[in-house]
Amino acid sequence: MAFDTLEMPYGTFEYVVGGAATFSSIAASLLTHGVRIVGVVGDDFPRDYLDFLRKREIDTLGVEQVAGKSFFWRGRYSADLASRETLDTQLNVFANFQPKIPEAHRSTPYVLLGNIHPQLQLDVLDQVEKPKLVAADTMNFWISGESATLNKLLARTDLLIINDEEARQLSGIDNIVRAAADIRKRGPSRVIIKRGEFGSLLFDEAGTFFCPGYPLEEVRDPTGAGDTFAGGLLGYVTRHGDTSPSTLRRAMFYGSALASFCVEDVGTTRIAKVTRSELDARIQAFARLVDYGGSLALPAEESR
């Protein structure tokens, strides 16, 4: 949970509420009741925002509020929003964060480990009891700097959700298909590789599955889209109550649909306002986007 200052091509937005737990829990709460988050905020974090999360039935018992400033990130996006550079990162209260899972939350069945130090991700896993699915994110910083700890995490992860550059870095393999196969040997039986607006690929025991990004007429801010995707995916899995290949495939559509809302406005502005009927409509549009109208079997050639 964090503040982001976003330098967009069309203007700068100061101290916008962000963070993986925020985006992913809002997305999941559209699909399932009783989402639980773990995190830390400073005394500068708006009480109203925590109230807003609770009104969505997001359980904030695991959110510590401590003296000091919340995590802060400042970034600048390129003109086409396809890339960004980090201008400032202040860990603040996050520097000494030790995630504590409340007793009442230890039996949480579906666990999403956001992108933090892999040792903290392992500490969370040590506090939960036999989850049905452990999904995890990570980033270039931990891949290069904490590979031994990250390998321990991978051995305990069921579903790794990373982007294509991270997959290449983690495996040392340029080709995405072979990179995913390599990563699956290290622990996660399922790997999802995100490619931004170009969609995402799932590699699991049933084979390879592709879910497109939803083509939008306007994108305002990609921040949090990946966390929204992961939160929506886990929300759908939790609602469905199983982790079968077909459930995961449909869950990717929900994650992708929610991510497509997320990028329509700055920070959590849009995702916080999405209604169930808006989501249903976009899911229907998504179904049309991939509907090829029946069988792909080759018709007999007409005589001409």
Place this chain on the structure above:
Amino acid sequence: MAFDTLEMPYGTFEYVVGGAATFSSIAASLLTHGVRIVGVVGDDFPRDYLDFLRKREIDTLGVEQVAGKSFFWRGRYSADLASRETLDTQLNVFANFQPKIPEAHRSTPYVLLGNIHPQLQLDVLDQVEKPKLVAADTMNFWISGESATLNKLLARTDLLIINDEEARQLSGIDNIVRAAADIRKRGPSRVIIKRGEFGSLLFDEAGTFFCPGYPLEEVRDPTGAGDTFAGGLLGYVTRHGDTSPSTLRRAMFYGSALASFCVEDVGTTRIAKVTRSELDARIQAFARLVDYGGSLALPAEESR
């Protein structure tokens, strides 16, 4: 029809047979009988290659062989094969090419206009009688240098097949969805925007459709993949004998499947060897790639 010298990261391949008509006709010939091509070659073009095309029932009556050298292109690919630079282009016999459609071919119902000067594309259209579908390709060179002629062509085109950069340049609009809407106002009721390995988007009266690229473990040479896609698509449409939205959608899968073979080896090496059973198997793999196992409707939440 051309010779390409390809400087790949793993070696240089001199005077490989290429050209849009070559790739697209080979792809189409896997799906329909009696593909007809129009083009020009020099006296250096291998007779064996023309014989090979004829053995595939590709009608080469419209291929002129004239004194001089065939069109030649030399390019160098980047290490990841994602981009290339042109090192040399020699028009040779192509410089004075005037496409002539043989009398027996003037009633061809499905027409694919490869990427040449838009005036030559118009000259071809003037020689065919009421085709059921006119599909066209173009490139940055004509978009910037021959916009008036290109606009005339667009007015007579039913299906424009271009890549994302060309769509942006043609429309002056960065966003792909809005770029496609703009282009559709200029003539083509259907626009397909290709995004290389990331798949392709169709915009037509039925809405928006997405067809992924097939994830491959190894890509050797992207040259001709776009032409193979277009040829496979037109071949499927010809076989099916209609141009409905659902036919076009399924046709994109065939185009994409054939393009995925094309890139597996240098030039036409791989696409020339693809068998119907290999194509069927890849189409089945494609169907699994996008199969989300039923309805996307949201299940009722289990009580927990």
